[in-house]
Every structure is written in C-alpha cells, then in structure tokens.
Amino acid sequence: MIFQNLDISHYIYLSTVLFSIGLFGVLFRRNAIVLLMCIELMLNAVNLLFTALSTYMGDADGQIFVFFIMVVAAAEAAVGLAILVMVYRNTRKTDVSFLDQLKG
C-alpha cells in the first residue's frame, strides 16, 4: 500500500506547505472570498497534522480536536460569508483594502 510507505514526516511537510500557502494567501490576496478560502486552507492543514499525528501516536485525542475545529470552521465560514454579502451589498466590492473605515 502506498500509504504504508508514507513516513510521518511527509504528512508534516504537506501540512506545512498547505499552511504556508494559506498564510501567504491571507497576507497577499485582497479578495475577501479568497481570504476566507485561505483561512479554511490553514485550518485544514492543521486538521491534517492533527489526524496524522493522532494515528502516529495511537491516541484519539487529536481526531476529536479535528471535529471541534471543523465545527468552528463551518461557523466561521458561515458568519464570514454573511458579513461578506453585506459588505458587497453596501460597497459593491469584495476588496478588503478598501474596508478601512475603522482606522484610528
């Protein structure tokens, strides 16, 4: 089985790469939808790491955490998208760099 050949380090590399992609997306993209997707990507990278390490350690705690994270991520996505819809209705834009009315 190809999965047997996979070392734990591969999982760690993959999730690190995924997390970094998400992080850079968050930092350098301006479209709010892409931003939300990137956050989702970072969360899932963490999930991947949790499950991989859970299996590797033979401990179910990590997988339980994943469920919690998925719940929170779903809620976050719902609220985030709702906000985004309202922003779009008001400004006709999804570009976050224009949303600076809260500046000090």
Next chain:
Amino acid sequence: MSFIILLPLLGFLVSGIAGKYLPKQVVGIISTAAVALSFGFALHMFLEKAVLGEAVSQKWFTFLQVGGMQIDVAFTFDRLSGWMTLIITGIGSLIHLYSMGYMKEDEGYYKFFAYLNLFVFNMLLLVLGSNFVMLFFGWEGVGLCSYLLIGFWYKNLNYGKAARKAFVMNRIGDLGLLLGLFMIYKEFKSFDYSTVFNLIASGNTSSATLTAIALLLFVGAMGKSAQIPLYTWLPDAMAGPTPVSALIHAATMVTAGVYLVVRSQALYFQSALASDVIMWVGLATSLFAALIGLKQNDIKKVLAYSTVSQLGLMFVALGCGAYTAAMFHLTTHAFFKALLFLGSGSVIHGMHHEQDIRKMGGLKSKMPITYITFLIGTLAITGFPFLSGFFSKDEILLHAFAHNPFVWGLSLISASITGIYMFRMFFVTFHGTYRNSHYPMEKVHESPISMTLPLMILAVLSVFGGLLNLPHYFGHTLAGAFSEFLAPMYSFAEHNPEVSASTENLLLGAAVAVFIIAFVAMRHKYISKNNVPESDEEMTGLGKVLANKFYVDEIYDTAVVAPVEIAGTVTDGLVDDIAVKGIADGIGSTPAMMSRGLSKIQNGNIEYYLVYMVIAVSILLAINLF
C-alpha cells in the same frame, strides 16, 4: 470707638458704590461728614478718656487662630493713638472740605472721595490697632490708597508710573516691616503691643535680636516716611491731586513711620545702634532733600522735598530719643505743611493748573486769602519766632545739641536751607511781576470759600500749634504740656536735655539768626532785584545737579532698575522660554507625538492587521522555541 473707625469705611462704601448715581454735592457732603463725625467722636473720646489718662481697649473679634497664635482685631485708644486719630480725622475733614471745591470739575469726583475715605479708614486702623498685625493691615491699606490717589489721573501715563514707583518703593520698605514682624513673633510669641513691649522691658532679650528687629521695623518706616534711600517716590507722588498731597503725602501717611518708632520706643530705647542709624539716616535725608529743594521750580515739588526734609528732622529727634519732640514736630508739621499744600493747590487752581513758579509772580493782589495763609505757613515752617514750627523745630535742635553738637550743626544747616527755599518759592510766587504770557493775569482768581476756609483754620492752627509744648523758659505752668501728656506712653522717663540756660539762648539765637539771614537774602534776591529762577537750559554746575535731584533717579535706574530689567530679560529668555517652557511643553508633547505615531498603525486596513498578527505570532513562537 467703633464709630470713629467705621464711619470713614461707611463713607467709602456709600460714595464708592452709590456715588456714581448721586449728585456731586451729595457725595462730597456724605464723605466729608463721615470724616468730620469721626473727628467728633474721636474728640469726645479724647477729652473723656485719654486726657484723664485712661486707655480704651476694644476687641472686636479674633481674626486668626492657628495653633498658639492668636491675632485679634483689637483697638486701643490711648494718648498716643488718640492724638494721631485727632490729627488724621481733624486735618482729614478739613481736606475733604477743601476737596469739594478743588475737585469740583473732575469727572472722577465720587471715586476721589471714596479713596479718601478709605484712606482715612486704613490710617485709623494703623494707629488705633493694638497689635502689629493691625498696624500692618493699615500700613498696607494706606499704601494702596496712596497708590490709587497718586495715579488718580490715570490717563496720564507719567502719573501712573509715579503711582507704581511709590507702590514698589513702599513694598521694599514693607518687606523690612514684615520681616521685623516675623522676628517679633519668633522672639515673643505674640503680636500684641503690650505683651511684646513688656517682654522687651523685662530685659531678657539679647540686644542683637532687639537691634535686628528695630532696624527691620525702621526699614519699613524708611519706605513709608520717605527716608534715604527710599525717598524718591514722595516727590513723584505729587502727580496726585493736591489735596491728596496735603493729606497723605504731608500730614498723615508719611508720618506713619514716625508713629511706628514712637509706638515701639521700648524697643528703640534698648538699642542704641538702631537709634544712631535712625538719627544719621534722618539727618542725611534732611540735608539732602533740603539741598534738592533749593532748585526745584515746581511749587509742589518744593513742598515735597521740604516734607522729606522735615520728616528727616523728625527721625533725627527719634534717633536722639526725643520722642515727644518728634511727635510735636509731626503735629505742627501736619498743620503747616497741610496748609502750604492746600495753599499751593489754591494757587494751582487759580492759575488753571500751572505749577511752575517761574510762570507765576505777583499773585498777592489777586489771591489775598491764599497769600496771607501761605505767608503764615511759610513763616511757621521756616521758624519765625513764636509760630508753631519755631517751637517744635527748636525742641528738636535742642535735643540734637544735647546729643551731639555736630548733629545740631547739620540740622541747623538743614533748617536754614528750609528757610532759603521756602522764601524763594514764596517770593517768586506771590511777589514780583506776573510772568505767564499764556494765561492773562485778569483770569487769575481767588478760590471759593470751601477751599479758603480750611486754609484759614489751618493757618490759625499753624500759628498757635506751638503753644502745645512751650519750652521751659515760659514757666512751669505753661510749658511742656505735650511732654507731660505723652509721658505715660513711654517705658522710661524722658528727661529734658541738660543744657545750661545761656547755651539754650545761644541755640535759639542761632536759629533765629539763620531765619533772618534766609529771609533777608531771599528778599533781596527776588524782591529788590526782582530775579527769576533761571530756566532749565541756563543752569550750570551745582545748580544743575541740584535741579536734577543729584541724579538719584538716574542712579537708581542704572544701578537697580536696569540690572533687574536685564536679569528679567535673561531669565525670560533662558529660564522661562527654554527651560520652563521646554520642560512643560515637552511633557505634554512627547506622549502626543508617540500616540500620533502609534495611531498610524491602526489604519483600519485588515491586511495590515493580519501582517501584524503573523509577525506577533512568529515572535511568540520564536520566544517559545528558543
């Protein structure tokens, strides 16, 4: 007693608050009546109590109580303060009456009377208070009124400056007085006259302390009574209306220093050094001011320097321990100097505000009453035999001779100079030919009755004032009434100077001789030859120095005012602008700058926030890992 003190205050309140809405006549009558009534009560009390030797003491309320210190608003009407009260309210009422005529045309009429009443009130506080703090209140109060009245015609900038000068000069003296009061409290734990003087008389205080207190109090007296080096404000104070010069700057306020010393005689009696200082300062002032008086051409300035000179003579008497002689001269001086000032006011009034004697002359036919009363005043001050000034001045000279013949010699010179400048002024003003081309002689007029009446009363007092304290060669029943009257006020027995009868006659002869010389010389110069004092440009040599008052004002300007101004500019630039402003502004502006910088971070843009978050998390991670 409350009536004596409170009536002038009431007069001040009424004329000060309601005076604006009342007709001038009413304001004048109310104020004059307030002081005159006060005089009536004072006279009554004086005859009822003080003459019989009773002192009336009243405590109104406690002004301040801190720890063991208690300061009462309390008054004592004894022979000394009672006598002063009579002079103040008596001459005060005459001058109020005079002012009703003199200030008739002035727009600040009600204000003038309010200030005058306030002055009388403060002066009464000063003399009647029974502790040093009450004296200090009155002292400052009369200083304030003096300032207000000198600068009464405040629209003239120079008059305002003269007022300021008087105030500042007095402040210097007041500082000495205040320090003296502090020392008194430190030493005796009380401000009360009787407590303090009893403790001094008990002799448990070190003489160095007593001398220090005595000298500090004398510094206060120097300021108020215009002695060297603080005398320059008094001649400038002539900027005020003439009745003010007569009341405040001749008859009453400037004698406050004399009163202070007489009141504290227990102190000065124990300090020979302080007494000597007083005597020499008084002597120097007397001579110096008399010399300057020789060349002044402003009728009021001559009188002002004469006042300074006479005050100097009083201090000579105080320094010699002749307190009665000083009080006696204070009294007669109050009569004839008030008379002379009011007379000069009458001249100024008749000449329509001309004060330069070179522009007068021959006024005797136009102003007969002023002429005669002024003549009496001049004769009294110069020591014409058997007028008031003759007796009081000779008493001082006699004491001075017994103390130190050299002091007597200098005092006599000062007295003879008094004769010279007074007759010079008198002859130039009233005799000779009229010299003012701008103001025709036909328009010169005698003053109204409200102005001439006080002149006549004061003239009578100037003639007979000397009877108060006749020398002993008038026999024991008549002589020395005033000495006997004041004797219980002293902590020691004042003795007559031990001078043989022949010496005394010689001294008397010398005094009369200098009077005659002065009279004849001036008569020759200004009547027979009809000379006129030279104009400012023609003056040369010593005369010019004298006319410019020995350049004392200029010296003070250079030595004191200019350095202070420079120091002020420097501290303004360095300390205030750079140090104080820098620190104070810096404390405010640094956080403002920092917050301005930080508020740029919070720009509302979500992208930046994300970057900050990532950076912060990275730092935290780094800290945790390494």
